[in-house]
Amino acid sequence: SITQEQKATIKSTAPILKENGKEITSIFYKQMFENHPELLDIFNQTNQRIGTQPLALANTIYFAAENIDNLQILMPQIKLIAHKHRALTIQPEHYSIVGKYLLLAIKQFLGEKSTQDILDAWAAAYNIIANIFIDIEKQLYDELGPNEEDKGGVALIIVKKEVIAHESIVALTLERPQNGKIFKFHVGQYLTLRIKKDGNFHNRHYSLTRPFDGKSYSIAIKIENMNEIKGVVSNEIINNYNIGDTILASFPAGTFQLVENSKHHLFIGGGVGITVLLSMIHELNKQGKSNDAILIHCVHSEEYAAFNDELKSILPEGHYQLFFKDQRLGKDDLEKVLEANTQVYICGSVPFMDKMEGLLVECGHPSSQIHIEAFQPTLSIIKG
Ligand code: HEM
Numbered sequence: 001s002i003t004q005e006q007k008a009t010i011k012s013t014a015p016i017l018k019e020n021g022k023e024i025t026s027i028f029y030k031q032m033f034e035n036h037p038e039l040l041d042i043f044n045q046t047n048q049r050i051g052t053q054p055l056a057l058a059n060t061i062y063f064a065a066e067n068i069d070n071l072q073i074l075m076p077q078i079k080l081i082a083h084k085h086r087a088l089t090i091q092p093e094h095y096s097i098v099g100k101y102l103l104l105a106i107k108q109f110l111g112e113k114s115t116q117d118i119l120d121a122w123a124a125a126y127n128i129i130a131n132i133f134i135d136i137e138k139q140l141y142d143e144l145g146p147n148e149e150d151k152g153g154v155a156l157i158i159v160k161k162e163v164i165a166h167e168s169i170v171a172l173t174l175e176r177p178q179n180g181k182i183f184k185f186h187v188g189q190y191l192t193l194r195i196k197k198d199g200n201f202h203n204r205h206y207s208l209t210r211p212f213d214g215k216s217y218s219i220a221i222k223i224e225n226m227n228e229i230k231g232v233v234s235n236e237i238i239n240n241y242n243i244g245d246t247i248l249a250s251f252p253a254g255t256f257q258l259v260e261n262s263k264h265h266l267f268i269g270g271g272v273g274i275t276v277l278l279s280m281i282h283e284l285n286k287q288g289k290s291n292d293a294i295l296i297h298c299v300h301s302e303e304y305a306a307f308n309d310e311l312k313s314i315l316p317e318g319h320y321q322l323f324f325k326d327q328r329l330g331k332d333d334l335e336k337v338l339e340a341n342t343q344v345y346i347c348g349s350v351p352f353m354d355k356m357e358g359l360l361v362e363c364g365h366p367s368s369q370i371h372i373e374a375f376q377p378t379l380s381i382i383k384g
Contacts, residue, residue, distance in 0.1 A: 002068065002128060006121035010065045013118055018062045020109060025057060028105035036097055041201040042088055061102070065125045071132065080255045082133055086140040087192040087253040088203050089152055095130040102126065144183060144251055153194055154180075155246040159216065165306035169272060170238045171209065171220045174247065184212050185252035187279040188373070191217050194248040197236055201248075204233045207276035207347075207373070208252060209307075211283045217252070220306065222272040256373040258283060259343040266337055267295045268356050270348020271304070276373050277347055278307050285314040294337050298323045298352070331362050338363060347373040 002010075017024060033040055060081065067074055103123055107114045144150045160173035174191075176182050190205040206219035223238055224231020241247055258265070258280050265284065267277040274297055284293045295315060299305050301324050311320050321337075323329045338344075344365065346356045353372050360370055 002121070002124040005117075006124050007068055009118055009121035010068065010125050013121075014062050014065055016110075017106065018059075021059065021062070024105050024109045027108055028101050031104060032097065032101035035101070039094075039097070042090065042094075042203065044203065045200075057098075061126065061129065064129045065122075068125060068128065071129075076255070078132060079136065082136040082140060083253040083255055084205070085133065086137050087190070087205060087250050089250055090137065092134045092138075095134060099123070099126045099130060140253070150183065150251065153248045153250050156217065156249045157246050158241060158243050160218075161241075161243050164220075166303035167223065168304055169220050169222055169275075169306050171218065172237075173216050173218045174249065175216045177246070179215065182215060182217065183251035185217075186257055187211050187283040188256035188258065188276060189252040189254035190276075191219050191252050192250045193219075193233075193237065194250070195233060195236055195241075197232070202233045202236075205254075205375075207279070209275050209278045211279055211286060217249075220272065220275040254373075256345075256371065258345075259369075259371075262341065262343045263292055264339045264342040265293045266334075266342050266344045267293065268344065268346045268348075269295070269297045270352035270356075271299060272306070273347035273349070273352070273373075273375075274306050275347075277345060278311070280345065281311065281314060290314055290319070291316055294319045294321075296321045296323060296329065296333070296337070298329055298348070300325045329356075329359075331359050334359055334363050334365075338365060342369065344370045345373070346370065347375075350374065350376065 029043075033043075060077070063077075064071060064074060071078070103119055103126070106122055107119055110118065141151050155177065156174035157177050158172055159175050160171070162171045163169070164171055185208060187208070190207050192203055192205050194201050194203050196202075206221055208217060209220050210216075210218040221234045221238060222231075224234055237247070256276065265280070267281060269277045277295065281290070281293050281295060284290055293315060295311060297305060297311075297320075299322060302308075302322065305322050321333075323333075338360075342365070344360060346353050348356070353374065357370060357372070361367070
């Protein structure tokens, strides 16, 4: 529990910590990994290097601390994070490790300004937040059923591998060996793959591209330019895993989903962002509702329009619009397809999603009807 004085301490120190979040979290991660190298198997080193993960963790703690009296309003973000944690098989005992090194980093950063009262207040806030995550994550693990093995990671076999979209994407279908049971998911969710490379495990989340069929998972992986720090895991899978090979995965997770009972759905995809939207469009089609869906896909040029034939075959004439690099998707284009009650789903790069959200705001579309799925830690991109 936390006292009124501690809440006041949190509120008065949060701005200092928030402003120096990057510095504090880099002290934190450095010391935590030195003392717990096993955590290198869990954390995405690319996100560490580009700084999105440290910022996401720090931002969440500040937001939560600022809203400690009303954590309910953060529930959608908390659930999103809990799903990701479950996909990464994070356990309750990990929270005390993270808590310990976070407090140590705050203490070291504040130096002479640090007092026992300040540290106790942050410890109290951290514990409240950690316990909320632990509870929600327990529910998510319980949903996977009584089999302990299913809660860790399971081996899946690659049964199909196909290069598509001008060799920019590889589509994979995976099944459990011996037609083993796979866990049910809803469209909008992702599958987390775990591969070993250079001595450590690396986890990556890939959107599921087809609705649940009872036996397989389909995903699509973007081929990244090897010169960038991004794409280490994706390229490893693409280059070294083939049909018949097994790959470790945890069962699907994620909170992005279709809004039930809506008559109008507008999907806006940028490049490989189409993957998650594809499964949603398939789902509507399965329900006989493809008429309710409109897709706008922004791609470099026509060859890059992944899943083009498939989308043409399920979406009615005029419901599938492609925009190329040299065309500018503008407010007018969105106004033509928006109804007052349209639910909009956006997935693409962060600048792309920002731009689309901006256009929708200009159109006066309610933010409660705009849903985004980010391929990078989202709370790192909340504007301060
Ligand atoms: C992801 C917050 C505890 C490991 C995240 C994200 C946030 C977050 C905001 C990004 C979600 C997204 O948008 O993708 C927190 C908070 C914690 C906490 C507030 C404590 C109260 C932990 C613990 C571990 C952990 C105990 C494990 C030791 C991770 C990992 C990711 C992640 C590995 C995935 C992103 C990556 O690998 O770069 N967490 N987390 N977190 N968290 Fe936590």
